[in-house]
Amino acid sequence: MPAKGVLDVAELSNLVSESVERLRRDKPLVQCLTNIVVANFTANVLLAAGAVPAMVDNPQESEGFASAADGVLVNTGTPYRETAEAMVVAARGAVTSNTPWVLDPVGVGMPWRTQVALDALHVGAPAVIRANASEVLTLAGADASARGPEAGDTVEDALTSAVQLVRDHNCVVSISGPVDHILDADRHVTVSSGHEWMTRVTGVGCSLGALTAAFAGVQNDHLIAAASATAMLCVAAERAVERSAGPGAFAQALIDELFLVSPDEVGERGGFRDVTA
Amino acid sequence: MPAKGVLDVAELSNLVSESVERLRRDKPLVQCLTNIVVANFTANVLLAAGAVPAMVDNPQESEGFASAADGVLVNTGTPYRETAEAMVVAARGAVTSNTPWVLDPVGVGMPWRTQVALDALHVGAPAVIRANASEVLTLAGADASARGPEAGDTVEDALTSAVQLVRDHNCVVSISGPVDHILDADRHVTVSSGHEWMTRVTGVGCSLGALTAAFAGVQNDHLIAAASATAMLCVAAERAVERSAGPGAFAQALIDELFLVSPDEVGERGGFRDVTA
Amino acid sequence: MPAKGVLDVAELSNLVSESVERLRRDKPLVQCLTNIVVANFTANVLLAAGAVPAMVDNPQESEGFASAADGVLVNTGTPYRETAEAMVVAARGAVTSNTPWVLDPVGVGMPWRTQVALDALHVGAPAVIRANASEVLTLAGADASARGPEAGDTVEDALTSAVQLVRDHNCVVSISGPVDHILDADRHVTVSSGHEWMTRVTGVGCSLGALTAAFAGVQNDHLIAAASATAMLCVAAERAVERSAGPGAFAQALIDELFLVSPDEVGERGGFRDVTA
Numbered sequence: 001m002p003a004k005g006v007l008d009v010a011e012l013s014n015l016v017s018e019s020v021e022r023l024r025r026d027k028p029l030v031q032c033l034t035n036i037v038v039a040n041f042t043a044n045v046l047l048a049a050g051a052v053p054a055m056v057d058n059p060q061e062s063e064g065f066a067s068a069a070d071g072v073l074v075n076t077g078t079p080y081r082e083t084a085e086a087m088v089v090a091a092r093g094a095v096t097s098n099t100p101w102v103l104d105p106v107g108v109g110m111p112w113r114t115q116v117a118l119d120a121l122h123v124g125a126p127a128v129i130r131a132n133a134s135e136v137l138t139l140a141g142a143d144a145s146a147r148g149p150e151a152g153d154t155v156e157d158a159l160t161s162a163v164q165l166v167r168d169h170n171c172v173v174s175i176s177g178p179v180d181h182i183l184d185a186d187r188h189v190t191v192s193s194g195h196e197w198m199t200r201v202t203g204v205g206c207s208l209g210a211l212t213a214a215f216a217g218v219q220n221d222h223l224i225a226a227a228s229a230t231a232m233l234c235v236a237a238e239r240a241v242e243r244s245a246g247p248g249a250f251a252q253a254l255i256d257e258l259f260l261v262s263p264d265e266v267g268e269r270g271g272f273r274d275v276t277a
Numbered sequence: 278m279p280a281k282g283v284l285d286v287a288e289l290s291n292l293v294s295e296s297v298e299r300l301r302r303d304k305p306l307v308q309c310l311t312n313i314v315v316a317n318f319t320a321n322v323l324l325a326a327g328a329v330p331a332m333v334d335n336p337q338e339s340e341g342f343a344s345a346a347d348g349v350l351v352n353t354g355t356p357y358r359e360t361a362e363a364m365v366v367a368a369r370g371a372v373t374s375n376t377p378w379v380l381d382p383v384g385v386g387m388p389w390r391t392q393v394a395l396d397a398l399h400v401g402a403p404a405v406i407r408a409n410a411s412e413v414l415t416l417a418g419a420d421a422s423a424r425g426p427e428a429g430d431t432v433e434d435a436l437t438s439a440v441q442l443v444r445d446h447n448c449v450v451s452i453s454g455p456v457d458h459i460l461d462a463d464r465h466v467t468v469s470s471g472h473e474w475m476t477r478v479t480g481v482g483c484s485l486g487a488l489t490a491a492f493a494g495v496q497n498d499h500l501i502a503a504a505s506a507t508a509m510l511c512v513a514a515e516r517a518v519e520r521s522a523g524p525g526a527f528a529q530a531l532i533d534e535l536f537l538v539s540p541d542e543v544g545e546r547g548g549f550r551d552v553t554a
Numbered sequence: 555m556p557a558k559g560v561l562d563v564a565e566l567s568n569l570v571s572e573s574v575e576r577l578r579r580d581k582p583l584v585q586c587l588t589n590i591v592v593a594n595f596t597a598n599v600l601l602a603a604g605a606v607p608a609m610v611d612n613p614q615e616s617e618g619f620a621s622a623a624d625g626v627l628v629n630t631g632t633p634y635r636e637t638a639e640a641m642v643v644a645a646r647g648a649v650t651s652n653t654p655w656v657l658d659p660v661g662v663g664m665p666w667r668t669q670v671a672l673d674a675l676h677v678g679a680p681a682v683i684r685a686n687a688s689e690v691l692t693l694a695g696a697d698a699s700a701r702g703p704e705a706g707d708t709v710e711d712a713l714t715s716a717v718q719l720v721r722d723h724n725c726v727v728s729i730s731g732p733v734d735h736i737l738d739a740d741r742h743v744t745v746s747s748g749h750e751w752m753t754r755v756t757g758v759g760c761s762l763g764a765l766t767a768a769f770a771g772v773q774n775d776h777l778i779a780a781a782s783a784t785a786m787l788c789v790a791a792e793r794a795v796e797r798s799a800g801p802g803a804f805a806q807a808l809i810d811e812l813f814l815v816s817p818d819e820v821g822e823r824g825g826f827r828d829v830t831a
Binding site: 312313314315317318354355356357358384387388389390477478479480521522523524525526528529 | 590593594597598601602607608609610611612614615618619634636637805806807808809810811812813814
């Protein structure tokens with residue numbers, strides 16, 4: 001393990017490559033409580049990467065399933081009364097049984113789902129909060145220019161709020177943007193791979209949340225897990241863009257490349273930097 | 278603006294091209310209350326065309342979000358108690374704040390959702406009703422050969438009912454078929470571009486409803502907005518068919534072509550006719 | 555018709571080819587009560603194959619629609635209180651009006667949805683139970699290694715349970731695996747076509763359930779209907795794999811090939827065996 005606050009980038013690349021190998025070998029079972037828009041794409045991202053998705057999102061089964069799963073995703077993209085209830089229940093099952101869970105607080109800022117996200121956080125700490133800048137700001141109680149799921153704030157605007165979320169919940173915060181920032185109490189890394197088209201297809205961000213839960217199921221260092229998920233998706237996206245005429249082709253090629261990309265390439269092309277203060 | 282009842286086709290083409298330019302420049306935020314089958318495809322259609330989708334479809338958030346959105350889609354494809362309630366709530370938010378909303382009354386004829394569509398209409402006039410012939414007939418109270426979402430009636434059968442809907446709700450009616458008919462109180466145009474494969478992929482009609490809401494957010498003349506959405510989707514479809522072996526490839530290529538097609542080409546290849554009586 | 559317990563494989567191939575022809579000619583209307591993950595893919599599989607999907611899954615409309623449909627699919631992948639209620643209601647509508655219905659008990663083993671599946675079975679016999687090995691074991695009351703939707707048990711493990719389900723419900727049981735087994739009270743056939751990648755894309759198994767319901771709507775011999783659906787999907791998959799770099803391309807090519815494959819090729823490449831004891 002790197003010393004506190006000092007990450008060696010070559011070592012980080014190696015840890016990421018190893019995590020990708022482990023994902024494909026161990027095929028973690030990932031319970032997803034996610035939205036109706038991206039459920040299909042998310043399942044296909046997980047399958048292509050090497051994980052096993054299970055979209056169990058009703059209140060009757062969510063707690064028990066979370067105990068058995070390797071990772072749990074709670075995504076607030078299209079909450080309904082019943083699935084919102086299941087999200088809190090699943091978080092409880094995860095916390096009780098030490099299953100790592102990931103919060104992807106899509107669209108918080110709208111009042112009702114903000115409460116759902118806070119209720120889930122109240123149950124116990126997630127392994128990772130994966131969000132865009134506006135959602136990080138909102139979740140930390142700061143002002144955000146909420147304009148639906150497309151964030152209007154920059155990652156840099158959200159860093160102070162991210163530090164606060166890390167402190168309040170003792171978790172990793174992973175902020176998506178042109179450059180992704182991933183931080184915990186001691187470390188802060190950035191991932192500069194990826195492509196603008198990742199925002200031109202619905203569900204890429206949401207599937208990053210799911211992939212983060214998958215990696216958290218095979219990698220106990222959750223900052224490495226979040227970095228691995230981000231790099232795997234971003235490197236696959238770079239490869240996919242090279243052979244895509246438009247966002248339709250890109251969405252499909254992204255699934256292919258998650259299946260095809262090698263662990264070494266993910267580590268090497270990830271574009272990691274240590275920016276620990 | 279063209280004189281009442283007399284549309285100049287060259288002028289119409291120009292207005293459509295301008296609307297496509299405006300869509301890409303202004304990136305309207307489109308709230309979609311739609312069905313579980315097409316939510317993903319609809320979001321990708323909107324993103325590829327240049328709009329910003331937000332699938333906010335719960336009763337707690339729909340009214341407020343509709344006030345902030347640039348356009349709202351209400352699609353009755355798979356209504357549930359909670360989302361049906363949200364549809365009426367969203368229509369109210371849209372009407373109250375002058376956000377244009379589009380009704381896509383998928384599957385009306387089945388009694389429960391017919392009532393949901395009528396309840397939404399009762400709240401206040403939509404900008405556009407986008408439907409197939411059977412749904413237009415049903416909504417106007419005429420007999421239709423409802424056979425699920427695949428209409429058994431011809432567009433021509435539905436024109437009298439469409440005129441009645443225009444009068445009752447003071448809105449544009451846009452009827453999809455081999456030739457699309459779009460009419461308001463004074464004008465009646467047809468759009469002959471498109472391809473039969475648009476019916477071999479689920480969600481193409483539904484995404485036309487969403488795209489109509491997007492254009493209504495940037496084009497106050499809602500007949501032009503409906504014509505722009507129809508032409509953009511139809512011309513993109515014609516381009517997509519040219520490089521598709523089957524409907525799977527076509528679905529993906531359609532997304533690409535919505536991203537790639539130029540405003541001029543949409544105007545030029547739209548296939549508009551003025552058939553005002 | 556083949557004699558009891560003795561199926562001629564050449565005759566079976568011919569019956570399958572004829573069923574594919576009939577599907578494309580008669581375009582059966584298939585009501586799907588399915589999960590949020592695969593609703594889009596399922597609809598596109600049905601459309602590409604030649605059927606007409608209608609995702610009517612609310613309690614108010616499901617019974618009446620099942621009376622009018624040619625086939626009904628009940629899939630328990632993501633049940634909620636309202637859709638679970640609709641599943642039982644749809645089964646009742648199907649049984650009352652002699653519409654063949656197919657049960658795809660996705661994820662049974664989780665207690666709540668197991669009860670939903672049993673409630674639906676209690677209404678009356680389905681034409682076909684389409685499941686993986688773990689689900690067959692669970693539904694018959696045997697122990698299964700339930701690990702979400704990805705079955706850990708082999709088809710061979712489940713054959714005794716399948717025979718019991720056939721006897722209890724007087725229906726066809728179709729078990730998916732590397733080799734698919736389809737059996738009724740008198741006959742037992744296997745289908746060896748297909749490809750491992752059918753498990754690397756979400757919804758392929760679920761769409762087989764829907765396709766089985768479509769064939770049951772045009773082929774009264776439900777063992778032949780189940781064999782036709784299985785062979786059509788497996789042969790299309792083999793063709794799709796040949797031109798796919800990864801699972802993203804495969805998912806799209808599978809839709810294309812369902813549209814392109816000829817009835818004769820489905821019969822010839824199905825890989826049928828009669829293994830009647």
